[in-house]
Amino acid sequence: MLSFKMQHQEFDPPEELQHAIKCFWYTRVDFGELPSDFEILPDGYAEIVFHFGGDCHISHHGGLQPLPSPIYNGVA
16 A cells, blocks of 8 residues: 655735735645656646656656746636
């Protein structure tokens, strides 16, 4: 059985940003030495995702394309 540790937290933005930002969130997943992946699913919100740690790639036409940090996802 595979096991990993995950921590997720959400934070309210400062009052002066609440008109434009719903929340800040942080997710940390420790897979140890195992290769890992994650998905960003559409939820109707624009997101700026900062990736810290190893390289981050997207599957594209059967290969892997490196992604920068931050990654913008969501509503244009």
